[in-house]
Ligand SMILES: N=CN[C@@H](CCC(=O)O)C(=O)O
C-alpha cells in the first residue's frame with residue numbers, strides 16, 4: 324500500500340495496539356449513534372482512567388483500566404496524563420487548489436471586501452485561472468502537502484470539493500486528484516462536485532448556459548467516471564440562484580449524487596429549505612440564518628454545518644448555532660479549508676473558535692467536530708466516535724489537565740500522536 328507519512332515499510336506494523344492508563348477516553352459510544360442533536364450535544368460520554376484496544380484497523384474494546392489486566396497486544400502505548408479522542412471529521416474542505424491568494428488577503432486589509440474582490444474578477448475566478456494552468460501532477464503535489472498537514476493536526480476523515488476548475492476538463496482534473504488522494508492516503512475521503520462554485524468569465528452574460536453545462540455535461544461525466552459522491556452549489560447572491568440550485572440538485576440526484584450545499588454565507592433567501600426539500604446531507608455556512616431556515620431544518624435528515632474559521636478570516640458573522648441547538652437540531656463543525664475564505668485546515672482551531680466565539684461548550688464543539696462531522700460526510704457509521712467495530716482513528720494528546728484544555732489553550736498544538744486505521748502517523 325502506498326502509505327505516505329505513516330509507515331516505514333521496513334518496520335513491522337503491530338497488528339494490535341493497547342493504549343493504557345488513558346487519563347480520559349472521550350466520545351465513547353456503547354451504541355453506534357450516527358449524530359447527536361439539540362440538548363444531547365451537551366453530553367460527551369467519557370471514561371476516566373481507561374484503556375483502548377485496537378486490532379488491525381478496528382477499535383475492538385475499551386473500558387476502565389481495572390478491567391484491562393489480561394489484555395495483551397503487540398504494542399502498548401502508555402497514555403498516562405493524556406486524553407484520547409476520535410480523530411476530527413472535517414466534512415467541508417476545498418484542499419485541492421492551485422497557488423494561493425495572499426494578495427487578496429492584503430487587499431482586504433487595505434479596505435476591499437470579499438465581494439469587491441470577486442466583482443473585479445478575483446476570488447474563486449482567480450483560483451480557477453491558476454488551477455486551469457496547473458498540471459494534474461502539480462495540483463496533486465500541492466494538495467498532498469495540505470492533506471499531510473491536516474492529518475498531523477488530527478483529521479481522520481475529510482470531504483474534498485472540486486469547484487476551482489469551472490470547465491468540464493478542469494473539474495474532472497480536480498476530482499481525479501481527489502480520487503488519487505483517496506487511494507494513496509489512509510484517511511477516509513469523500514468527493515464532492517462543486518462545478519457551480521462561480522460563474523466563469525466566459526459565461527458572465529449567459530449564466531443559464533453555464534448551468535446547462537453543469538447539468539448536461541459535468542454531472543453526467545462525473546457520475547459516469549464515479550468521481551464524486553456529492554453535488555454542491557454555491558447558492559448565493561451573485562453566484563447561483565435558487566432556480567439554478569434546484570436544477571443542479573435535481574440533475575445530481577438523477578445521477579446518484581447526494582446534495583450537500585453552500586447556503587446563507589452572506590444572504591438568507593430560501594436555500595436552506597431548498598436543500599432540505601432535496602434531502603441534502605448537509606447545508607453549510609449559515610452565517611445568516613432566518614427563523615424559516617430553522618423551521619425548514621426541523622424534522623429533516625439534513626445536518627447544519629458551521630465554518631467558524633471562515634467567519635474569523637473574513638470577519639463575517641459566526642453561525643448562530645445556539646439557535647439551531649435550542650430548536651433541537653444537530654450542528655457539525657468543519658474547516659472550509661480553501662485559498663480564499665479560509666486558508667487553514669486546522670480542526671483544533673475550529674473547535675476552539677466555536678467555543679470562544681460561538682459559545683459552544685467544549686462538549687458541544689467536540690460532538691460537532693467528530694460524530695456530527697462524520698454524519699455530514701456520510702461516514703458516521705464507521706467514524707466519529709470510540710465505538711467497538713469502528714475504524715481505529717484516534718488522537719492521543721500530550722499531557723493536558725482535561726479535555727477542556729483543548730479549546731481553551733487555543734492555537735497551541737496539544738496532539739502527540741495520531742492513529743489512522745490502526746497505524747501511528749509520524
Ligand atoms: N463560499 C464559497 N466557497 C468557499 C470560498 C471560495 C473562495 O473564496 O475561494 C467557501 O466556502 O468559503
Ligand SMILES: [Zn+2]
Nearest residue numbers: 415417585659
Ligand atoms: Zn466551502
